[in-house]
Amino acid sequence: MGRxxxxxxxxxxxxxxxxxxHKLWVRRFAADGSIVGRQIRLDGEFYTVVGMLPxxxxxxxxxxxxxxxxxxxxxxxxxxxxxxxxxxxxxxxxLVQAQADMNVVAQSIAAMHPRSNENWSVSVEPMHNDxxxxxxxxxxxxxxxxxxxxxxxxxxNVANLMLARAATREREIVIRLVAGASRTRVLRQFLTExxxxxxxxxxxxxxxxxxxxxxxxxxxxxxxxxSEADIRLNLPVLLFxxxxxxxxxxCLASGQLGKPPL
Numbered sequence: 447m448g449r450x451x452x453x454x455x456x457x458x459x460x461x462x463x464x465x466x467x468h469k470l471w472v473r474r475f476a477a478d479g480s481i482v483g484r485q486i487r488l489d490g491e492f493y494t495v496v497g498m499l500p501x502x503x504x505x506x507x508x509x510x511x512x513x514x515x516x517x518x519x520x521x522x523x524x525x526x527x528x529x530x531x532x533x534x535x536x537x538x539x540x541l542v543q544a545q546a547d548m549n550v551v552a553q554s555i556a557a558m559h560p561r562s563n564e565n566w567s568v569s570v571e572p573m574h575n576d577x578x579x580x581x582x583x584x585x586x587x588x589x590x591x592x593x594x595x596x597x598x599x600x601x602x603n604v605a606n607l608m609l610a611r612a613a614t615r616e617r618e619i620v621i622r623l624v625a626g627a628s629r630t631r632v633l634r635q636f637l638t639e640x641x642x643x644x645x646x647x648x649x650x651x652x653x654x655x656x657x658x659x660x661x662x663x664x665x666x667x668x669x670x671x672x673s674e675a676d677i678r679l680n681l682p683v684l685l686f687x688x689x690x691x692x693x694x695x696x697c698l699a700s701g702q703l704g705k706p707p708l
Contacts, residue, residue: 448482448497451514461516464493468501470510488513503676524555524562532573545570601694608640644691651687655679 448465455463464486466475475481485492493513499505535544548568556563612619622632656679663677 447479448495450497456514456516458516458518461514462491462493463496463514464488465497465499465512466495467499467504467507467510467512469505471498506675524559527566541570541572597690597694604694641692644688644694648688648691651691652679652684 451463451465454460466481471477471481481495482497483494485494487493488511535541545568548570552563552567556566619632623629659677659679
């Protein structure tokens with residue numbers, strides 16, 4: 447609701463505007479939509495509310511509001527080198543171009559303030575690198591491989607159980623074939639049974655996953671995860687799991703008749 451900051455509001459004297467998080471808007475201002483355009487007092491000074499963020503990521507952070515970052519000339523400390531800036535590239539501008547532009551800016555600052563900024567530069571990189579480093583990506587691929595092996599083990603165990611069950615139903619299968627049922631019809635029966643087993647097993651797996659996820663989130667210490675972390679069951683992953691379960695069961699069912707999987 448409302449708007450974002452305007453470029454000129456990053457200047458001293460025009461920076462007394464504020465954007466509220468959804469949690470603060472609800473908790474402190476009772477979700478009053480007329481708050482936009484009104485003034486609130488912050489640190490003894492009045493700020494105009496220009497917008498509210500939607501519920502979500504911002505509500506998981508420790509900050510309740512955002513104001514523009516504007517410094518007076520005597521407030522700038524060139525000895526401080528840990529400013530982290532998040533920006534959006536203009537259309538058609540590459541990271542290489544942005545890095546070259548920031549190198550010029552860094553060299554200009556170093557020329558004006560050699561004592562504090564000599565040999566200092568700026569690193570421009572994709573934002574996701576700061577939240578998902580290469581080591582984490584490697585660990586996730588290893589985790590995916592481990593999950594794949596667990597799936598293969600589970601398929602092997604289920605295959606053994608279904609083959610053992612098929613052996614006990616050999617008389618039933620022979621009677622059906624003798625009575626005129628085609629192998630395709632019998633296969634459809636096995637596929638239907640396996641499909642139901644896969645759906646029930648998949649649904650049970652989703653329920654167990656939700657319980658485990660809630661337990662993990664309860665055990666994680668407060669403020670351990672960054673506010674950008676969105677810990678929840680992912681729909682594409684759930685769909686992949688269901689498809690994998692169904693295909694596994696169908697392949698096992700087709701194998702019970704000694705035919706290649708359909």
